[in-house]
Amino acid sequence: EGAVLVDRKGNAFMKRFHPDGDLAPRDVVARAIFTKMLNEDAASMYLDLSGVAKHIDFASRFPNITETCRERGIRVPEDPIPVVPAAHYFCGGIKADTVGVTAVPGLYAIGECACTGLHGANRLASTSLLEGLVWGVETARRIAKSGKALSVERTRSIPQWEMPAGTGADPILVQNDVRQLKTTMWNYIGIIRNQSRLNRAKQDLSQLFASIDSFYRLNLLSAPLLELRNMITVARIIAFAAGRNSHSIGCHYLEGKAE
Template sequence: MVMNDFRLQSDALIIGSGIAGSVAALTLADQGRDVIIITAATDLKAGNTSLAQGGIVFQNENDDPKILEKDIMTAGWKHNYARAVRFIARKGPEVLKEVFLEKYKIPFNQRTPGDWYLTREGGHSLARILYCDDHTGRNIMEVLSEAVLAHPNIRVLTQRTAIDLLTTQHHAKHLDFKYDLSNHCVGAYVFNDQVGKVETILSKFTLLATGGIGQIYLHTTNTSGSIGSGLAMAHRAGARLMNCEYVQFHPTALYGGTKRGERRFLVSEAVRGEGAVLVNSKGERFMPRHDPRADLAPRDIVTRAIMDEMLETDDDSVYLDCSGINKDVSQRFPTIYERCRKMGIDMASDPVPVVPAAHYFCGGILVDTRSRTTLDQLYAAGECSCTGVHGANRLASTSLLEGMLWGYAAGHDMAARLSRSSQTLSRKLCDSIPDWVPHGIRDEDPALIAQDWANIRNTMWNYVGVARTGNRLNRAFADLRKLTKNLQDFYRETELSKPIIDLFHGSQTAYIITLAALRNTQTKGCHFRVD
């Protein structure tokens, strides 16, 4: 239902169009509910999901949920939430079969119809990962985005950046809502970049599916929109966060071929799963010295081993030796092969230079197995959420499965609650939520914004990166606290724009992660305290 040009209403507002947001939208819309899905990009496929190369966890004929549980818990340093791990190990493959194999027919590689190729990656006891060559995420999003765009119950709004979540205690003007002890999320203020105006979107339920935080680091594999906006908005609204110090660095991002500040090209862990090994500049394998699982150890261990090796040899990178892969690498990994070829590297015979880069956020907005947060009527799914599955370090290829499963769970739970007549947006509540009031009069200054981003990214990379100490974290905390305070004034005084909103969210995300890392003095998984 449209209330006016810049005031809209729906059963559910979904912020983010990756695997979690799209599956949730389709699940809800299939049950006859009105859904609005927004994306900051011009294309539903522009997020991190499309970049996923390796694959999605399924099941081997010799597999058992308990084996997958053990692998997830081992990779996560047993900091995982056991209930969530059981949920994904038992329910995940079942939902994957229903949604991706039978309903949407994602074109995973298969020998014959129904006989799926399965690969193995670091931390897995056996081969259980479905894949589409080395562009699994892209294939998934091509199918899901087409289904979303075609669905009559889904309104897709592109070039929309969420500014703030609407809650009854913070935004409603009527005293009945201010005196109420419970706080409810009822939508969001959204910046329409096409016209430069703020829209008020009221919804019975809101799902945050905004993705990761990699762009607050100097080197990352993430897309430009991965700045932690969902985390920042949820935090301001009062939702509980969890495990925010656990930032996973992918060990093998391609070294070279990018400009400073650009997203680094990912070299999938599946390359090592198929037989590639890490070597130093002398051609010597080094992973067996660090872990008995060698090149198939979990990512946090491989990342630190690479950093140690680079420090010891004073080299700018290490290398992937793919000569042990007994398949045609140009066919098995066509995207990676082509990217290397453009850099003058023959992946089949030449060592591929790789370095670690910020990759995946293991913490986030705390949710249960229905994707509910601690703020009523607010849900979260995908990388911005903390389900407890990953614990202190994510097991390879569990992220796509988690995003799909929790998006599916969110859609079904919202639909069930919407079927109850009590779940409505009253006229009194709608009338009580004001439209956005413009407050800035000064134009944005691109030079100031660029410098602030440089400060954030260098601070996070140098002080809140792969290896952390109390002194580094205290320095980061002091610098980011000062920057965040200055940005509060800058935000209030400057006319609203997408770059301003992104900077505001990014600075808050960096501050949240730094504070969590400072408070945790124990080394575990991705959070490695040198001291």
């Protein structure tokens, strides 16, 4: 719509990072903002809306953004909006084919949790909804057909779970581990990666996983504890997968390597 990314002095900077400027691919824009924040020790960059206000009614066109900004004391479109990179879409996931079939019998994956190859190495804008609809319909048809042939096998009963002694997990410890996990992922497996950071991430995450795994087995289960264990498990998978990928491409941007 004509908005421009600027630094805290009001200077546009995207043309230095890509010929398309503010219309560059989203991974390029994220790296540009991240790099500027790092180099200038800034908490954010800014989105200058002065060009947008000239030809549209901003409040009518973007009511949610307008309300959110005004709740925080930002007068839009007069004031620039502080912006930082953020996780928006999970690229990758459970490997699945074009109808959601995975390597695990009976397990199907569609949408953001699936890795189908549709998006390539970067997310394609406005494709996720269409992907969910198409894959959802095709997967439902596949399940409906295969469901008629399914049979229930007799299995041994699940042993009674023995309740561990002690109380539930200390929420302070869980919250601290979540913060540590987020910091590790942002600093070492974030927008700009290199092998030394990835190695540090694998080391730190393995130690954190061992600690939480023991914590998990010795305490009463709770939603926050289960979520933390799942978060660390996924984080380790991402770290080790990124460490094995020596190609700098799309969201997996390796410092010092040409794409």
